Amino acid sequence: MDKELLTLSYDFTLPSELIATYPAHPRDHAKLLVYNRKDETITHAHFYDLEKFLPKDAALIFNDTKVIKARLFGFKPSGGKIELLINRPLDALNVNVYIRGKVKVGTKINFENILEAEVKELLVDGSRIVHFFQNNAPLRFEELLPIIDTIGHIPLPPYIQREDTQQDADEYQTVFARQEGAVAAPTASLHFTDAQHQRICETFKHAFITLHVGSGTFKPVDVEVITDHPMHAEYYDISNEAKALLESDTPIVSVGTTATRTIEFYEKHGKIQRGEANLFLNPKNKPSRVNHLLTNFHLPKSTLLMLVASFVGLEKTQELYAEAIKEKYRFYSYGDAMLIL
Secondary structure (H helix, E strand, C coil), X not given: CCHHHXXXXXXXXXXXXXXXXXXXXXXXXXXXXXXXXXXXXXXEEEHHHXXXXXXXXXXXXXXCEEECCCEEEEXXXXXXXXEEEEEEECCCCCEEEEEECCCCCCCEEECCCCEEEEEEEECCCCCEEEEEEECCEEXXXXXXXXXXXXXXXXXXXXXXXXXXXXXXXXXXXXXXXXXXXXXXXXXXXXXXXXXXXXXXXXXXXXXXXXXXXXXXXXXXXXXXXXXXXXXXXXEEEECHHHHHHHHXXXXXXXXCHHHHHHHHHHHHCCCCCEXXXXXXXXXXXXXXXXXXXXXXXXXXXXXXXXXXXXXXXXXXXXXXXXXXXHCCCCECCCCCEEEEC
16 A cells, blocks of 8 residues: 555654753744755754745745633532543534543533533543533633633643643743634744744735634544544634635745645635635645645644645655654654745
């Protein structure tokens, strides 16, 4: 079978010391690996050098989603401890969540600020559907957000293996985050400082889209053939400014895999400006509108790594990752960045 279709082809060994558990300080001092596909050169730089490498005629598309404090700790009526992770709202009242601890339909979980969740449905993928209440009154998702902002925790990725701090509330958030709803950050965007982002926006055409990143972004591919993987869905919204750029012939630099999934879903599925995106980009389903990709370094056997391979192929992806490991780049959400030209 074609190697690009085999999940095992996307596995690699990463020294544990290269897993970033804290971001670079300042943000833009992260390393930047620049790969130019035209001449196949690799350049080692820093994120503050980004403007030097961006094509002058290109436009940048940013994801302005904002991470919510989606991790909640509570108790069942029996006193048993429960950890709940909000994944995504399905509508105003039905919220898809993951719960650590045994629950059944009808179980009520109590949190601070008289917040309560009732389990409505158990799903086969291990997630749950719950309704939230305060003072016995049902809460719409937009009413829930200010409450969890007070009592919730930033949902750091599981591989960081530490509790969140107040520092993470700022650092696991982009400087241009606006639209609340993500439970994971668009990590390539975490490197921008206010000053650098402002400079780039003054110099280059740009626009914003929204993709509320779900916890499925961390789910490894656990089937033998990658095209058998059921891709998770996430809510997206493409601004009129982004639509205009995408409908033009301007070269596009997509800032992150989340922006890329959104742009390419829009391009390949009827050019609908908002809805649910579940596009799986891989070497057998290549991008058709994004010209250049800015991204971080991703988990083995992840759909994000396969997305990178959709731009440069499996063999080159393996080569770039081997180079990054050799040069001791830091990996994953708080890690270093790569620009594919």
